[in-house]
Amino acid sequence: MESGKKKLFLASERGFCSGVKNALALVEKVLSSQGKKGKICVLHEIVHNDSIVRSLREKGIVFVEEPEEARGASCLIFSAHGVSLDVEKRSEKICGRIVDATCSIVKKLHRTAEDFERRGLAILLLGKRGHRETEGIAGRVSSPVTILQNVPEVEAFLAALPEKEKRETFFGCLSQTTMSADEVAKMKELLRKDLSRLEIPADVCYATKLRQNAVKALAEKCDMVFVAGSEKSSNSRRLAEIVRECGKKSLLVPDPETFVLPELASCSAVGISSGASAPEEHVRVLVEKILKSGEFELEDPWGGSHASS
Ligand code: SF4
DSSP states (O other): OOOEEEEEEEEOOOOOOHHHHHHHHHHHHHHHHTTSSSSSEEESSSSSSHHHHHHHHHTTOEESSSSGGTTOOOEEEEOOOOOOOHHHHHHHHHHHEEEEEHHHHHHHHHHHHHHHHTTTOOOEESOTTTOOHHHHHHHHTTTTTEEEEEHHHHHHOOOOSSSHHHHOOOEEEOTTTTHHHHHHHHHHHHHHHHOOOEEOOOOOOOOHHHHHHHHHHHHHHEEEEEESOTTTTTHHHHHHHHHHHTTTTEEEEEOTTOOOOOTTTTOOOOEEEOOTTTTHHHHHHHHHHHHHHHSSEEEEOSBBSSOOO
16 A cells, blocks of 8 residues: 655665675784784775774774885785785885785786786776776886776877877777776777777676666666765765766765755655665665655665675
8 A cells, every 4th residue: 555655765786895895804804813913004995985994993903095104014904996016016015914905806907907018008997097996907017008087088089099000009998997887888989989909808897887777777766866975985976976967866975874864855756875885884874864754665675785796
């Protein structure tokens, strides 16, 4: 029987990906094996999530931006985003014990970049400049890497490239795992059309793709979608952008506890998703806040998968 209440939907795919789960498990493992003996450092935030970083700090983890800041530490942990060869070498000089929590999918991209370099291919990387993962991939090789951030940059790159190079140069193309799957597909299509000798290995992160597809499906049936995740998290920002591209409202929610719900009177259905670095607990807090108004009911409570990679 219809209750007459407005609907609250959850994205069928959301939250922690396998890369984040593995990285957090590694940190916990080091913490429990080492206890209070010696300083444990993590290079960069292990995941882009303030509450997780805060709780790890409380357990004694020290986050550093450069390997040199970890001098004297008994263990230095790399985050899931991976690091450049230079950072890896500097870290090994500074600290006797390195624990590498780089996601296996990102590692595969490192190996492919190295393989492209060995075979003399010109390397193209579809990703955001300055993002840790992009810096890490580009920094695995000493050859120049051309970073292309979006469709207009691909168009400008192709327009500036001499015809002879388009025909004769062997190119290898990689992409950052948290980019929009749709945008990356468009960028690759343009490159394929113009470059005769282009190699694009399958380098999809299914966690990213599944979450992006799920948030699109959510946007279709909701007026507003909340995305639990930090501004610093590129995959969370992408989820919110995808909702807006579908013509619906979206808000990123870095801290659901302090989050003040906007006016939802004009919404007949709202949705919740979460980035790959947001714990499921954040989704639960948001659900409780929305249900508290008494106007909404949760459809398919806690259904779907929120743990896929
Ligand atoms: S988003 Fe994908 S590539 Fe990135 S850490 Fe998660 S599983 Fe690995």
